Amino acid sequence: METSPAPEGREDPGLRADCASCFGLCCVALPFSASADFAVTKDAGQPCGNLRTDFRCGIHTRLRSSGFPGCTVYDCFGAGQQVSQVIFGGKDWRQAPDTAQQMFAVFPVVRQLHELLWYIDEALTLGAARELHPGLRRQRRTIGELTRLGPDALTELDVAAHRQDVNVLLLRTSELVRSEAGGKKKDRRGADLMGARLRGADLRGVSLRGAYLIAADLSGADLRLADLIGADLRDADLSGADLTGCIFLTQPQLNAARGDSVTRLPAGLTRPTHWS
Template structure:
């Protein structure tokens, strides 16, 4: 099994990107964004060197959505490999195509992120070879030229990947012996609407919380070990003192969207966000 770390190529590196997410992606004025922006339009905060002018103050300035966005390394891949260092400012004819390639590359890199985590699970060793094969297939897709990437059937490939991720989840969660008091949370599962739910101290070990809506939920002190958290929405969820060690498919973006404290236990590959450490 691999060591449970995130490969550098699957971590966003803004230093090697042309600020693609700050231009390509649209957003609407909301609690996550301070104003409307159309796709393909540079954010006013994007500077000439492709850096964000308010990067260290995004949450305070009303851009929590930016803090919660993760490209999984797709930005630098598109910038440096797909387009060989040719940026959209100096090569405007490439701009639209580049902006169209980014979200597709992001999906492929997200799949690689989850697949690499699956390869770290001892319980998934029976499907290790299948996982490795799909990792190699996905990596080849990320190395295609722009025209080929735009013609890919991303949904079909995601279906193949998801089948293995689901199997991994089942194998890992099967080892968990649930306590009897878990029965009061028996209705909690995949895609559950748990917005503002009171789950303080809940025993959610081994739960299937794929795609669950946990917006503003109170999960303080909850036990989420070995839970499948792929796609779970943790915006403003309280993870203070929660135990997420060994949970499956949690991303830094999900952690950044939540609230927590120094007592929150995260997987070793993830870090405590700066805003968790601020008082007030």
């Protein structure tokens, strides 16, 4: 897992992965199947063979070359340390095996809540959405309180309902920000654009929420002020693209794509080391 920096204007260490304070939860709780992303198959609750006794990854510096690029595009948004150190009080699943299954069940729930907090915090930095800031702050308090619930309450939590409440605000935030691009923009939300030839395309202010952009050619495309929340950018070519001011783009999405030294990134995100 690669640590995500916080967007400019906000800094909440609790939403940044701190692997040193986590019990390797993403390496145990989550399943994966042998594919282009993972060299082997692993069931949920089964420790990855690369997990060391100190809960660190034994091949962290060579994940891609070892056949585990999928690990480099995952981010827990700080859920790992929250579950390990706060919810379970620093007792790891090896020391207390009777709590292991519950810990593994709680982790993905808290991860979803932390991701919501990440998006809310970004929305709170956007001047165009200033009228929504009071509502966003209320949602932040609500979601923040949920992340401190006990294990039993968290496993029974209806995260989808809370996500819907937050999404109403994020959608309106998107509309306000994208309107600054001027003109009527297409809504490509959830669009199937896998392998699409969008080289040099004008995508300013376009909603690409949840769009499938796998292996799409976005080289030289203008993505300023575009909404990229949940867009699948695996193997998408962003060489020379302009992502300045795009919203709700995360570091894992960038890590999954391809780019180069002239790709223009939004504030707070870093150029992946594997880009040319």
